[in-house]
Amino acid sequence: MPQNVSSAELAERLIDAVMAQRLAPGTRLSEQQLADLFGVSRTIVREALTRLTVRGVVEVNSRRGWFVVQPSPNDAREAFEARRVIETGLLLEASPGLTAAGLRTLRAHLARERRAIASDDAAQRSWLLGDFHVCLAECLGNHLLADILRDLTTRTHLISMLYQSSHEARHSCDEHAQIVAALEAGETQDAVRLMREHLQHIADELLIAAPADPLDSMRSTLAPVEAAVARRRQAGAARNLNVTPATTRGTRSSTPASATPAKSAVPPKTLKSAQALKPAASSKLLKPLIKPLT
Numbered sequence: 476m477p478q479n480v481s482s483a484e485l486a487e488r489l490i491d492a493v494m495a496q497r498l499a500p501g502t503r504l505s506e507q508q509l510a511d512l513f514g515v516s517r518t519i520v521r522e523a524l525t526r527l528t529v530r531g532v533v534e535v536n537s538r539r540g541w542f543v544v545q546p547s548p549n550d551a552r553e554a555f556e557a558r559r560v561i562e563t564g565l566l567l568e569a570s571p572g573l574t575a576a577g578l579r580t581l582r583a584h585l586a587r588e589r590r591a592i593a594s595d596d597a598a599q600r601s602w603l604l605g606d607f608h609v610c611l612a613e614c615l616g617n618h619l620l621a622d623i624l625r626d627l628t629t630r631t632h633l634i635s636m637l638y639q640s641s642h643e644a645r646h647s648c649d650e651h652a653q654i655v656a657a658l659e660a661g662e663t664q665d666a667v668r669l670m671r672e673h674l675q676h677i678a679d680e681l682l683i684a685a686p687a688d689p690l691d692s693m694r695s696t697l698a699p700v701e702a703a704v705a706r707r708r709q710a711g712a713a714r715n716l717n718v719t720p721a722t723t724r725g726t727r728s729s730t731p732a733s734a735t736p737a738k739s740a741v742p743p744k745t746l747k748s749a750q751a752l753k754p755a756a757s758s759k760l761l762k763p764l765i766k767p768l769t
């Protein structure tokens with residue numbers, strides 16, 4: 476681990492960790508742990524985290540501390556819209572366009588993407604696929620937009636982690652290669668169309684992938700234990716056998732109402748919580764996440 480890093484370097488390390496999909500949305504960032512890890516003061520850590528708050532990657536809660544943001548479905552829609560506007564606009568407007576050196580850089584980037592995919596290195600692969608867009612902006616000569624795109628791409632990486640994007644790395648890499656080929660051929664309009672389609676594909680797959688049902692974990696935890704259910708059924712049957720003689724003796728009228736195993740014996744509160752675990756009750760949570768980017 477590097478020691479005595481600046482707050483800007485520390486912020487970039489955290490951005491890289493998100494881009495590599497190592498730092499998940501909602502992760503708590505302990506000031507003290509980061510200070511210890513990087514050998515810096517808590518003041519430096521706070522400066523770095525404040526930078527990332529401004530960049531929309533970290534949020535602070537006065538009582539609970541610093542956290543990696545968890546973008547809402549609306550944040551996701553906005554982030555993809557912003558990327559579409561900036562990235563297609565950049566291709567159309569960039570001046571002086573792609574130079575021979577820029578083309579070499581992009582080709583080298585594509586080669587690194589392919590190597591990371593072939594080696595199944597998830598962190599490298601994720602980082603490189605996001606960085607392609609930043610690299611493209613740099614190669615087109617706009618460092619200001621490259622910085623903006625780094626933050627936007629970081630956000631869409633968080634969104635992909637949160638909403639379980641299944642967009643295949645190989646497809647992304649192929650689509651990147653097609654964009655570069657169109658730029659190389661001087662076909663700007665084709666490059667714009669390919670970029671729009673590429674961003675749409677990523678967003679579309681977020682739509683398909685619903686967020687994890689927050690009740691999933693509790694549902695599996697509280698799923699009936701077969702042996703226990705059978706045991707209880709057995710015990711219930713035995714108990715019924717014991718009460719049968721009383722009811723058949725014609726003493727029904729004198730039997731207290733509470734002795735009958737009626738449905739009303741279940742306390743209303745229990746019924747309510749049991750219903751809350753049914754999938755139907757939670758289906759409202761699985762609404763589409765972001766509107767299609769038309």
Ligand SMILES: [Zn+2]
Nearest residue numbers: 604607647673
């Ligand atoms: Zn991409």
